[in-house]
């Protein structure tokens with residue numbers, strides 16, 4: 001049922017990748033994504049894929065979990081491929097009615113497809129190997145230099161943490177409300193689009209009320225423990241940049257350098 | 267109407283790491299007109315069980331017969347099932363959503379596709395049956411009512427569908443003692459008046475002992491006892507091992523017996539215990 005949907009999809013296991021500093025993982029994922037758009041030939045993609053493969057092996061995350069992340073975006077990838085195949089100008093290979101398939105189009109589509117797959121696998125590796133809480137800690141730490149320009153880094157991170165924490169709670173709540181309305185004869189599965197949209201009202205109204213109730217309770221509980229933002233705070237789990245992280249950073253920089261060199265030399 | 271459950275098993279998220287056997291090979295029968303109680307420790311599967319009885323959850327294996335219809339069969343008419351078996355969830359007031367009490371109670375009957383006249387008629391009856399003043403509350407927003415009143419409205423919403431079996435999952439959870447008693451009196455009244463099967467999940471042994479004809483005891487997804495309250499509550503030690511208690515009346519009688527007072531028999535209500543104590547002291 002609805003509870004089976006995994007969000008934030010962290011895969012619990014013990015591995016080097018799991019232990020890395022979340023800040024390093026966030027930055028390297030971002031750089032990897034940028035690099036993917038910098039690459040312009042198949043050799044470059046082969047190198048990028050090799051790098052990703054190494055991380056997958058080290059992370060010990062089973063491949064079926066990694067591929068599961070691709071399923072929801074399958075449509076987007078297919079759509080991108082089709083657009084690229086048919087909309088690119090160039091040397092025409094096949095002509096169907098008003099549509100042309102060009103050599104450039106095929107190449108473009110292949111590049112875009114590979115890029116998207118690598119991008120999604122790369123970013124899902126970040127969430128698969130990093131606890132949501134470490135992720136927000138990492139983001140907070142990365143954003144903290146901007147505090148002096150008035151960016152509320154801690155508050156942003158806190159909001160993200162709370163949102164992540166309450167997703168399962170709200171899913172459970174939705175499940176319960178749906179069942180309760182079904183017990184009163186509500187039907188969410190059949191009828192026209194308009195009817196189905198209307199059928200959502202008996203779920204959404206109680207759900208919003210529940211969400212506000214939960215938020216109010218949480219605010220009260222935080223206040224009762226004297227939570228106040230704006231004060232300098234210490235944390236229970238300090239993020240540390242260890243020697244392993246330094247090693248990983250060196251390897252990653254070499255990896256980026258290879259990609260840049262490949263593009264410049266070929 | 268009777269309910270027969272045979273070898274019912276339910277597994278949540280089968281094949282996933284968080285796989286959980288919530289019901290494990292359960293069989294029992296509830297005869298027509300019975301007031302049945304379901305007790306058991308938190309997480310023992312009571313809510314999962316009652317959600318099967320009106321077809322909201324499909325069993326992993328096993329059968330549920332209502333009279334002679336198998337409601338778990340793939341061709342079963344789920345609307346018909348939900349219409350004849352009314353389920354009031356835990357904290358039902360959280361499912362209210364309409365602007366007025368009247369509209370909210372009408373939600374169920376409207377979904378059944380009844381005529382406008384029939385709907386209004388049923389709504390009025392249901393609101394009166396749960397002990398609310400129809401003319402006073404019909405136009406009020408459910409969110410302006412007190413907790414106990416809101417729960418009555420939610421129960422009315424199920425009763426208005428005209429179910430032939432009424433199931434209530436912890437109908438008094440989170441209410442103050444007075445509202446608690448009022449809701450129970452209401453449930454008792456409805457059971458008396460309709461003569462239908464009523465099933466109540468509860469953590470309160472006093473209520474179970476006083477009100478029910480049959481008690482089902484759940485423990486980690488299994489049905490460990492099934493009998494009249496007197497039979498079930500004569501197994502004090504076993505119940506305590508399951509983290510359950512005896513009704514106060516039986517508990518007091520047991521203490522007095524241990525202190526040397528010659529009390530025989532089993533005691534479900536305070537009145538019974540008081541009579542027996544008075545008799546024993548007179549001798």
Ligand SMILES: Nc1ncnc2c1ncn2[C@@H]1O[C@H](COP(=O)(O)OP(=O)(O)OP(=O)(O)O)[C@@H](O)[C@H]1O
Pocket residue numbers: 001003175278279286287288306307308309310311312313314315
């Ligand atoms: N939607 C669900 N998905 C997965 N597991 C569930 C779901 N609902 C309940 N469970 C699990 O099934 C088991 C039985 O739960 P159930 O709600 O039936 O217990 P209960 O006897 O009603 O408890 P309580 O007295 O707390 O209401 C529990 O271990 C619970 O964690």
Ligand SMILES: [Mg+2]
Pocket residue numbers: 312313314356435
């Ligand atoms: Mg329950």
